Amino acid sequence: MNPITPILAPIGHSVLALLAAIGRVTIFTGKSVSHILRPPFYLREFLSQLLHIGYFSLPVVGLTAVFTGAALALQIFEGGSRFNAESVVPSIVAIGMVRELGPVLGGLMVAGRVASSVAAELGTMKVTEQIDALVTLSTNPMKYLTVPRVLAATLAMPVLVAVGDAIGIMGGWLVGITKLGLNSGAYLKNTVDFLESWDVTSGLLKAAVFGFILALMGCYHGMNSGRGAQGVGRATTNAVVSASVLILTANYILTTLFFSS
């Protein structure tokens, strides 16, 4: 045997496994999108998921945003004071929240909450044969389970992030007026004056993409879960890890598309 083969073989195996996984996820994504566009539509399931994924994620997103906005205000004030630029606190908090931190941190927090629960739920359904039961009851699991979750997350995330943006800005404002001695009216005026509509829109578009990714990863890993408790546990972990990594990757790509001139 060639002496280099034992070194290259594991690398080759890993690359092939990675390519196969990318292929499977791509096919799953294509199927999901095609089922989103074709009837039948399960409105009741969609509304139920909108409640679970959207409404019940509000506390997580809100708490993340308020503390992020508050910490951001402190950091920018401290950094800005080195060159007498404390007045930029409101505008940078606002831009930082709506363009970057709102969607990214919101996406990561919702990924932790939703991708894990979706993967665990669908994984348990798979190991207890509930997904097979759906098929025997003439119901396509992609349509009945994946589409409502993916669609609900894609539509709910921009709303969640919009609320999170507002709460984050309020967090910065609260710290600004109580700890940093900034004027309340001037803070709010600065925020509104410097914020452009594209700042907000780009963040909300990012949020929609992140919502799609996190629900898709939850569904993919759940529906391909291994057997038993260990299989479901692994599916849950993989869902959160892959959703988080893909959100950060997509964030870089979208930021490049939106803002590099």
Place this chain on the structure above:
Amino acid sequence: MTRPMIEFRDVYKSFGDNHVLRGIDLSVNKGESMVIIGGSGTGKSVLLKCVLGLLHPDKGEILVEGRPAEQGDRDAFLARFGMLFQGGALFDSMTVWQNVAFRLLRGKLKRPRDEARAIAIEKLRRVGLKERVADLYPAELSGGMQKRVGLARAIAAEPEIIFFDEPTTGLDPIMSGVINSLIREIVTEMGATAMTITHDMSSVRAIADQVAMLHDGKIRWTGPVEKMDDSGDPYLDQFINARAEGPIEAIR
């Protein structure tokens, strides 16, 4: 000669190096109750899942009333089947009546909610459950009750063919007897074709018209249940008499 309701022709299925089915030939006639027996891991469930399209055979053909199982309108095909899963496979997020009426609440068989609920309650009564059970969740039921709900769901849309995957596993002998009687009664009164997978010999004797033994990926023996005890087949004898000694290795 009448055409079999379900026919397996030289069906093969492998999972990696594990060759589970190695040329299955089996026919189930209309209105007949076929019970498939065999050791754990011999591919009995795989056989049923291949008919329903949950798994795809590597080779061979499965015909339902002479037509290949994987061709034609999938919804119409599946609408002919009902299945009771080993663990019940009830949907945790739905109440009992919504589980039973699942098919009647969506798709081509969709009916008004009140009507679907009334049918579900009637089916629950048929399997010996009271109306108050209808609004409970599956997690609130005992194993025997979950099996009955699964049975009610399998028969809710009046299917022509019903599959029972280990219907008495995990139940006490009395509850097993109740489930066996229910299956026999329901299959007879509906005139349905049934395929049951089980290790439980009391189930075989209660449910079967015909018995097939699956061993080593092939049908080892098939015939009427009344001839099972005098088959002269050493594999079948060992299995039905639960003997550790014999041609079937205890460690597989």
